[in-house]
Amino acid sequence: xxNASLVRRVLSIIYDVLILFFIIIVVTFIIQQIIIQLELTTxxxxxxxxxxxxxxxxxxxxxxxxxxxxxxxxxxxxxxHYWTKRGQTPGxxxxxxxxxxNNGNLxxxxxxxxxxxxxxxxxxxxxxxxxxxxLAFQDKMSNTILIKQP
Numbered sequence: 001x002x003n004a005s006l007v008r009r010v011l012s013i014i015y016d017v018l019i020l021f022f023i024i025i026v027v028t029f030i031i032q033q034i035i036i037q038l039e040l041t042t043x044x045x046x047x048x049x050x051x052x053x054x055x056x057x058x059x060x061x062x063x064x065x066x067x068x069x070x071x072x073x074x075x076x077x078x079x080x081h082y083w084t085k086r087g088q089t090p091g092x093x094x095x096x097x098x099x100x101x102n103n104g105n106l107x108x109x110x111x112x113x114x115x116x117x118x119x120x121x122x123x124x125x126x127x128x129x130x131x132x133x134x135l136a137f138q139d140k141m142s143n144t145i146l147i148k149q150p
Contacts, residue, residue, distance in 0.1 A: 003145060006134075008148065009095075009136070009146060010125070016089045016090065019078075020078055027070065035057060035063060044056050076113070076116050080112040083112045085106070096150070098147050098149055100145060101143055107142070115138045115141075115142035116138075118141045118142060119136075
């Protein structure tokens, strides 16, 4: 099994981030509309012109804080789902790399959580540059590897 190169890893992440960006915007919009329609929090009415007002969720509310951090939950589920079920996110499939455990099996949700958390630090690729086996920090800490597929 040949480890995936840094270039393939970065390109697959860019692809997946574009997908995630769209998903997060849609989910956040839907949740915001539900909150506004059901008036689950005190809403603010902001005047945007002389005769037009919009209803918004206050920036300092707990719901706003939760919505701002929703991307962490959605992105973990996105990556975790694909890693545990197929070993590949759509971006990884395009760039022909697969995430597996060190013994070649699909990872568990525990492996996926470790891989995700250590990936968030963003330092994994620096580690990879200096590592002869081309393992990123998240690979080492989660007992997983990204392999190049034919």
